Structures are given as structure tokens and as C-alpha cells.
Amino acid sequence: MTLAPAPLEQSASSEQAARAEWWRDAVVYQVYPRSFADSDGDGMGDLPGVTARLPYLRDLGVDALWLSPFYTSPQNDAGYDVADYTDVDPRFGTLADADTLIGQAHALGLKVIVDLVPNHSSSDHVLFQQALAAAPGSPERDMYVFREGRGEHGELPPNNWTSIFHGPAWTRVTEADGTPGQWYLHIFDTTQPDWNWENPAVHEMFQGVLRFWLDRGADGFRVDVAHGMVKPEGLPDATVNAEGLIDIPEGEVPVYFDNDGVLDIYREWRPIVDSYEGDRMMVLEAWIPEHRLPLYIGREEAHQSFNFGFLQARWGVETMRAAIEKPLALADAVDAPTTWVLSNHDVIRHASRYGFAPDHAFGEGLARDEVPDAALGLARARAATLLMLALPGAAYLYQGEELGLPEVRDIPDELREDPSHHRAGVPGRDGCRVPLPWEQHAPAFGFSATGESWLPQPAEFGPLAADAQSGREGSTLEMYRRALALRSELGLGRPGEGVAFLEGLPAGVLGVRRGEVTVLVNTSEETVALPSALAGAEVLVGSGERPAPAGELPADTAVWLRTA
Structure with missing residues (x-):
């Protein structure tokens, strides 16, 4: 290895x-x-x-x-x-x-x-309600992304954008006089109008x-x-x-x-x-x-x-x-x-x-x-x-x-x-x-x-x-508690000695060295033997519900090891 x-x-x-x-x-x-x-x-x-x-x-x-x-x-x-x-x-x-x-x-x-x-905000936000009540081109409208529609009578959305939540990303409003008016942009739901960050x-x-x-x-x-x-x-x-x-x-x-x-x-x-x-x-x-x-x-x-x-x-x-x-x-x-x-x-x-x-x-x-x-x-x-x-x-x-x-x-x-x-x-x-x-x-x-x-x-x-x-x-739950305690104790989240990937491992095994800790993840469908250099290492924590046999790493499990 x-x-x-x-x-x-x-x-x-x-x-x-x-x-x-x-x-x-x-x-x-x-x-x-x-x-x-x-x-x-x-x-x-x-x-x-x-x-x-x-x-x-x-x-x-x-x-x-x-x-x-x-x-x-x-x-x-x-x-x-x-x-x-x-x-x-x-x-x-x-x-x-x-x-x-x-x-x-x-x-x-x-x-x-x-x-x-x-x-975006909610359409219930007081500033959006003020924008709806105000006229096109007003400072109130300018807080959000309002645009005129396309087509002969503005009946088409300003562009072809679609919402992350599916459907069109534009909704047309009814103006104060009851006529169809501008469109407002909502990249998400119709009740989530986008703020105008040009303002x-x-x-x-x-x-x-x-x-x-x-x-x-x-x-x-x-x-x-x-x-x-x-x-x-x-x-x-x-x-x-x-x-x-x-x-x-x-x-x-x-x-x-x-x-x-x-x-x-x-x-x-x-x-x-x-x-x-x-x-x-x-x-x-x-x-x-x-x-x-x-x-x-x-x-x-x-x-x-x-x-x-x-x-x-x-x-x-x-x-x-x-x-x-x-x-x-x-x-x-x-x-x-x-x-x-x-x-x-x-x-x-x-x-x-x-x-x-x-x-x-x-x-x-x-x-x-x-x-x-x-x-x-x-x-x-x-x-x-x-x-x-x-x-x-x-x-x-x-x-x-x-x-x-x-x-x-x-x-x-x-x-x-x-x-x-x-x-x-x-x-x-x-x-x-x-x-x-x-x-x-x-x-x-x-x-x-x-x-x-x-x-x-x-x-x-x-x-x-x-x-x-x-x-x-x-x-x-106990695996998380154990791993989080060790992470803190050993400073694994800090840059430390960086990350080194191990080579020469069995097929399907990912190995990472973090200072004194070696992490092995077996992504294969078979139990593999640990490399001889790690066979006697101390097992700090494992992901299996039961401890793995000595010197082995079962399929779909991970382990933290510390060598003497």
C-alpha cells in the first residue's frame, strides 16, 4: 500500500x-x-x-x-x-x-x-402588496421584477423562463382599474415574487x-x-x-x-x-x-x-x-x-x-x-x-x-x-x-x-x-455521537496534515489518511481484508451495526483506524 x-x-x-x-x-x-x-x-x-x-x-x-x-x-x-x-x-x-x-x-x-x-419574498409582504396597488413604473413596483408582456396586448410572458417549481416563471397581475397588466417574476412559486436587486x-x-x-x-x-x-x-x-x-x-x-x-x-x-x-x-x-x-x-x-x-x-x-x-x-x-x-x-x-x-x-x-x-x-x-x-x-x-x-x-x-x-x-x-x-x-x-x-x-x-x-x-445515533466526539478530540475538521488518498487498496475500497487516522470505505459488494499495514490498527469507530471481524471490512461499511 x-x-x-x-x-x-x-x-x-x-x-x-x-x-x-x-x-x-x-x-x-x-x-x-x-x-x-x-x-x-x-x-x-x-x-x-x-x-x-x-x-x-x-x-x-x-x-x-x-x-x-x-x-x-x-x-x-x-x-x-x-x-x-x-x-x-x-x-x-x-x-x-x-x-x-x-x-x-x-x-x-x-x-x-x-x-x-x-x-424572493412572500406575495403577502407589505412591499409586494404596495407594488400591486401602485402603477407601472412606480417606486413601489421597482422593488420587484415587473415587466410588460409580449404580444399585441401584452398577453404573453416577458420571456420563456420556467419556474423551479414547474410551469411558467411569470404571473400577470390585474391592475387597479381591473385591466390585465404587467407580469411579475417568480423563479419559484407564484406566491414568491423575486426582489429587484437592481434597486x-x-x-x-x-x-x-x-x-x-x-x-x-x-x-x-x-x-x-x-x-x-x-x-x-x-x-x-x-x-x-x-x-x-x-x-x-x-x-x-x-x-x-x-x-x-x-x-x-x-x-x-x-x-x-x-x-x-x-x-x-x-x-x-x-x-x-x-x-x-x-x-x-x-x-x-x-x-x-x-x-x-x-x-x-x-x-x-x-x-x-x-x-x-x-x-x-x-x-x-x-x-x-x-x-x-x-x-x-x-x-x-x-x-x-x-x-x-x-x-x-x-x-x-x-x-x-x-x-x-x-x-x-x-x-x-x-x-x-x-x-x-x-x-x-x-x-x-x-x-x-x-x-x-x-x-x-x-x-x-x-x-x-x-x-x-x-x-x-x-x-x-x-x-x-x-x-x-x-x-x-x-x-x-x-x-x-x-x-x-x-x-x-x-x-x-x-x-x-x-x-x-x-x-x-x-x-x-451512537455511531454519530462517537464519531463527532472523535472528530472534535482529534481535530479532524481542521486542515492539519491535509488529505492523502491511499493507493494499492482492494478494488472498491476508498482510503483516506487524515493525520493519525486512516478512513477506509468499502463500496464493493464483498468483504475485503484490511491491508497488512493496517491489520493491527486500533478501530476507533465503524459504520457497521456490529463490529467487523478482525482484519476485515464488510461490504458497504466504513471504519476509522489509528495505527500505533
């Missing part, structure tokens, strides 16, 4: 800076508030429910929590349709509850990141939103649709293919995403965030071509951006290695940390995603009613998690993945809330948003004392409840 060159090492000065900047190697736990814990029995999670469960997060071993939106909202897109960026929706509590949550988290040593949604007033407003939450103690922001705010000049039509459908080449994004103007927004925000004590930060949800990543992060732009290539990587040595090597090199070039993630509220949970046939990128088969192999999916998910937690940089966990929760497939259509389901009839994202199971034998599995739950929880959640797994050797 030989070591490959390790060009991904970082300097000692970079490591020293990483120790001061907590976000460089933090483990952040995403809390989806409506599905985390319900304190008042109405079947929807809330901020006091999150506060009550903060000790669980501390004991899990994470460094911070990221709260998905809890702002005033009609909830047409689960809070990503914001009607007031500086208040709390009554469903979730009050501003005082938010202050209490932040204060209690800080008392437990946890940072708090809040979601920022700058691409300085929009910039000023969001600077105020940043300061509002920073003043209340927020430690950072996760920026939603971080590649979307600035649209191309002139709003040109998208290219279409021979069938007349919008053509997006593989690895590229729609014409309305990833325009360079968004970078100026981050350069505008960075000094504001950096002016506060405590190393406040921004992490971007930017689904962009990989080579564009360095433009979004660095000392003048955002602090981090999610590495979605790792999330999308298929199970296998070559694909997973590429999803590690390339982002590390790109981020290192601008002295920024790589940010790893395997699940979130927008994608199929990785405990199910890895159970699909290998020709599915990340679970498209679910839309065709194909059933994933649950046992295989969980085994691979646990192994992928151990690989991720050994890598340098920040790691983001999605609530419930530490319990091994699967995607919930059989939600009745009438109970689904995702707008992509309502607009296109696809299953949508509700399957990864089902409320958490805390207690195996309690009503609603401990999510709500009344037994209410805004989405139905399947019976299979019972044995996966936190209390059923806590203290049980081999459980997914």
Missing part, C-alpha cells in the same frame, strides 16, 4: 486561523423548526420546542444549529415565502422566543445560524435585516438561493432544444442563476458580518458549476458554500474521491473551508438515496415509485457519514439523519404541502420533512404531547426514536 501525493495540505498559518474562526471546522445541525419539536400541542414544531431540545444537540456533539425560516409567512413554501424578515411567525412563537433560543444555545456552547431568503433600496433593506439578527446574537446566516438574486441584463430568453424545451447543458444552471452580480452582494455584506464580534459567518446555498465555487467564497465574499457535489456523488470510489479532491482544491485556492453535506430539507434523505440502483444520481427513482433498499441505503449512509466527518472543513447534518431516518414515501397527496407537488404532481420534498421521533412509545413519538403531527409519521419511526437508540451499541 502506498500513499498518493497530498497536494491538498494547508499551511500552518491557515491552521492557526482555522482555530480562531469556529465556522471553518464546525459541525452544524440543521433544524427544520416545524418538524423538530412541538411545545404547544398544535402538531407543528416551534421555537420553544427547539429550545427544550438544545441539550440533545449539545450531547450529540455538534457546534452549531442552523434554523430554517421561522419568520412571519403564509407558509406556502414552508416559510421560504417570507412576509416579514424581522419577526417570528405566531405558529413558531415570538421574537422573545427567538431571543431565548439564541441565549440558551449560547449558554450551552452552541452557535446559532439563521436562514436568510434574499431572492438600491433592496440592498439597503437587506443590510438592515442582517444587522437586525446580528444585533440579536445570531452567529451567522445560511443564504437561500444564494446564486439567484441578480438576473441577466435584459432578461433574455433561455435557449431551447429541438423539442422546444429549455435546454440546460449538464453541469450548468438556468440563465437566471449564477450571474456575476450576486458576488457584489456578498462583498457588500461581508464587511457588515465581519464588523461584529465572535466571528460571524455566511454559508451559501449555491447550486453552481463546480469551477465557479472560488468566486463565491474567500476573504471578501462569503465564508463558505455548500459542496453539493459530495451530496450528489454516486456510491463508488472514483465518484466519491472526485467529490472530495476537487472541492478541497478549489476552496483551498481562496483560503476557504470546504463545506460537506449529505442531506437537507430539499433532497431525499441519504439513508434512502443510497438504497437506489447506482444509475440514479440522487434518488430520482422515487418519483417513479421505485422503492429503495432500506437496509442497503442505511448501511451506505452510515459509511458515507463517517467518511464526511473525517474530512477537513465544516460538516452540516440534517435533523434526523443521526437517527437513520428514511424518506417517507406514502404521504397522502391531500396532506402534502410542497408547492412542487401542487404545481406538477411530483411527490415533492415533504418526505424528508416528516416530524422527528423522540420517544418510541409516546404520542406522535414524542414530537407533540397531544399526538398531533402536521405530516403523518410512519410506524417504522418508532424503533428509530432517539430514546430507543440512545445507549444502544451499534445504533446510528
Whole structure:
């Protein structure tokens, strides 16, 4: 067995800076508030429910929590349709509850990141309502993207753009006099009109939103649709293919995403965030071509951006290695940390995603009613998690993945809330948003004392409840706790000695060396023998539910080893 060159090492000065900047190697736990814990029995999670469960997060071993939106909202897109960026929706509590949550988290040593949604607002936002009431060309209309329609009477949309949630990206309004009027842009749902970032007033407003939450103690922001705010000049039509459908080449994004103007927004925000004590930060949800990543992060732009290539990587040595090597090199070039993630509220949970046939990128088969192999999916998910937690940089966990929760497939259509389901009839994202199971034998599995739950929880959640797994050797929860404790103790998230990939391993085995720790992942279908050089190494943690026989690595498992 030989070591490959390790060009991904970082300097000692970079490591020293990483120790001061907590976000460089933090483990952040995403809390989806409506599905985390319900304190008042109405079947929807809330901020006091999150506060009550903060000790669980501390004991899990994470460094911070990221709260998905809890702002005033009609909830047409689960809070990503914001009607007031500086208040709390009554469903979730009050501003005082938010202050209490932040204060209690800080008392437990946890940072708090809040979601920022700058691409669009809710159509209920007072500024959009004012825009509807105002005339074309008015300052009120200029806060959003309004345009005249095409055609003889303006009856056609301004261009051919389509919504991420399916259907057209434009809706025509009825003017105050009752006549058909202008069209407004909504890259997402019709109830989510896009802000006009060519207007300085929009910039000023969001600077105020940043300061509002920073003043209340927020430690950072996760920026939603971080590649979307600035649209191309002139709003040109998208290219279409021979069938007349919008053509997006593989690895590229729609014409309305990833325009360079968004970078100026981050350069505008960075000094504001950096002016506060405590190393406040921004992490971007930017689904962009990989080579564009360095433009979004660095000392003048955002602090981090999610590495979605790792999330999308298929199970296998070559694909997973590429999803590690390339982002590390790109981020290192601008002295920024790589940010790893395997699940979130927008994608199929990785405990199910890895159970699909290998020709599915990340679970498209679910839309065709194909059933994933649950046992295989969980085994691979646990192994992928151990690989991720050994890598340098920040790691983001999605609530419930530490319990091994699967995607919930059989939600009745009438109970689904995702707008992509309502607009296109696809299953949508509700399957990864089902409320958490805390207690195996309690009503609603401990999510709500009344037994209410805004989405139905399947019976299979019972044995996966936190209390059923806590203290049980081999459980997914205990594997996460053990790995997170070791990650902290051994400093695996820090740049350290960088990443070295091992060569000469059995077919299907990915090997990574991180200082004194060697990580092996067996992506093959067969048990393999450990290399002789590692046969006597200390097993720190393994992903299998049972310890592997000495000197062996079963199929679809991972292990952390330490040599004497």
C-alpha cells in the first residue's frame, strides 16, 4: 500500500486561523423548526420546542444549529415565502422566543445560524402588496421584477423562463382599474415574487435585516438561493432544444442563476458580518458549476458554500474521491473551508438515496415509485457519514439523519404541502420533512404531547426514536455521537496534515489518511481484508451495526483506524 501525493495540505498559518474562526471546522445541525419539536400541542414544531431540545444537540456533539425560516409567512413554501424578515411567525412563537433560543444555545456552547431568503419574498409582504396597488413604473413596483408582456396586448410572458417549481416563471397581475397588466417574476412559486436587486433600496433593506439578527446574537446566516438574486441584463430568453424545451447543458444552471452580480452582494455584506464580534459567518446555498465555487467564497465574499457535489456523488470510489479532491482544491485556492453535506430539507434523505440502483444520481427513482433498499441505503449512509466527518472543513447534518431516518414515501397527496407537488404532481420534498421521533412509545413519538403531527409519521419511526437508540451499541445515533466526539478530540475538521488518498487498496475500497487516522470505505459488494499495514490498527469507530471481524471490512461499511 502506498500513499498518493497530498497536494491538498494547508499551511500552518491557515491552521492557526482555522482555530480562531469556529465556522471553518464546525459541525452544524440543521433544524427544520416545524418538524423538530412541538411545545404547544398544535402538531407543528416551534421555537420553544427547539429550545427544550438544545441539550440533545449539545450531547450529540455538534457546534452549531442552523434554523430554517421561522419568520412571519403564509407558509406556502414552508416559510421560504417570507412576509416579514424581522419577526417570528405566531405558529413558531415570538421574537422573545427567538431571543431565548439564541441565549440558551449560547449558554450551552452552541452557535446559532439563521436562514436568510434574499431572492424572493412572500406575495403577502407589505412591499409586494404596495407594488400591486401602485402603477407601472412606480417606486413601489421597482422593488420587484415587473415587466410588460409580449404580444399585441401584452398577453404573453416577458420571456420563456420556467419556474423551479414547474410551469411558467411569470404571473400577470390585474391592475387597479381591473385591466390585465404587467407580469411579475417568480423563479419559484407564484406566491414568491423575486426582489429587484437592481434597486438600491433592496440592498439597503437587506443590510438592515442582517444587522437586525446580528444585533440579536445570531452567529451567522445560511443564504437561500444564494446564486439567484441578480438576473441577466435584459432578461433574455433561455435557449431551447429541438423539442422546444429549455435546454440546460449538464453541469450548468438556468440563465437566471449564477450571474456575476450576486458576488457584489456578498462583498457588500461581508464587511457588515465581519464588523461584529465572535466571528460571524455566511454559508451559501449555491447550486453552481463546480469551477465557479472560488468566486463565491474567500476573504471578501462569503465564508463558505455548500459542496453539493459530495451530496450528489454516486456510491463508488472514483465518484466519491472526485467529490472530495476537487472541492478541497478549489476552496483551498481562496483560503476557504470546504463545506460537506449529505442531506437537507430539499433532497431525499441519504439513508434512502443510497438504497437506489447506482444509475440514479440522487434518488430520482422515487418519483417513479421505485422503492429503495432500506437496509442497503442505511448501511451506505452510515459509511458515507463517517467518511464526511473525517474530512477537513465544516460538516452540516440534517435533523434526523443521526437517527437513520428514511424518506417517507406514502404521504397522502391531500396532506402534502410542497408547492412542487401542487404545481406538477411530483411527490415533492415533504418526505424528508416528516416530524422527528423522540420517544418510541409516546404520542406522535414524542414530537407533540397531544399526538398531533402536521405530516403523518410512519410506524417504522418508532424503533428509530432517539430514546430507543440512545445507549444502544451499534445504533446510528451512537455511531454519530462517537464519531463527532472523535472528530472534535482529534481535530479532524481542521486542515492539519491535509488529505492523502491511499493507493494499492482492494478494488472498491476508498482510503483516506487524515493525520493519525486512516478512513477506509468499502463500496464493493464483498468483504475485503484490511491491508497488512493496517491489520493491527486500533478501530476507533465503524459504520457497521456490529463490529467487523478482525482484519476485515464488510461490504458497504466504513471504519476509522489509528495505527500505533
